[in-house]
Amino acid sequence: MDVFDPSCKEKVEALQFELEHRQKENEKLRFMLEVMTRRFSILQAEIQETEEHQQKAASNLTEGDQACHEILDSNKRARFEVPITKASRILVRSHSNDKSLIVKDGYQWRKYGQKVTKDNPSPRAYFRCSMAPNCPVKKKVQRCVDDDSVLVATYDGEHNHEPNGSHGQYLCSPNSSSSKNSITNHVLKCPIEIPPLQPSIALDLTLSSPSINQQKEKPSKRSMEDCDKINNNHSKNYIEEYVASLTKDPNFSVALAAAVASSMSDLSASRML
DNA sequence: CGGCTTTGACCGGCGC
DNA sequence: GCGCCGGTCAAAGCCG
16 A cells, blocks of 8 residues: 555545544534433433332332432432342343344343244243252343344342352342242443443433333422523533543543444333333 | 363243 | 234254
């Protein structure tokens, strides 16, 4: 390749132009990622809040007992990791070219069947814990109907031993105290570390999101109003600062596309609940 | 050779 | 009773 060749020079300029274009595109995507990550965190918090309300109602707690913890808890819990309950569902993003139905959750599994189901063109795989019959846990893994890069793993039962494989991939999940028959979702973390959620930001994004407002379950009116007041002062500055910090991260662009896709998919999966 | 996966057969629940 | 469907079994094949 002759660098003095005029056609070569044109190519270099074209590449530089494209590089600049991609960098600008990355900027936009970074911001989108931030927004979606916040929305996703809020959705999780809202789901947990709803479940908690139902449980509290069942146990006849008074409103006063709940009020003082409500706003703080709804945002803190979104990032807490909890054990898989007796019937739980995990959403896992796989590599786009990976056609296997393997979910690395820290346990070893033995596949004992595969079946094509009516509602999903992709096959469903059936796994038993490798410690069976000592451990009764089973799981089903199937690709998401809407997004075949997402694996949905449904767990049945509880392990009576420690994990014996690679550690799990998912970061956050709803509370573990759901009833035995309920299905909960555990959603994968983004490949990028996001700073701890600030309640004010999260609710600001919630309020500006039409898709979230379409949800069946809405956050409580009181907590929405309280956090909206704080939002006006802090949310914009915080997002700007955070986006700036991400720009400095050399690893960010590599993970960006996957993270955006992951957030979008997780959002839609959460809304399906 | 043992452990694991694949895959067609089989079984039981459910709706009509 | 029959057919459909999801879940499980088990024989055969694969692989380290």
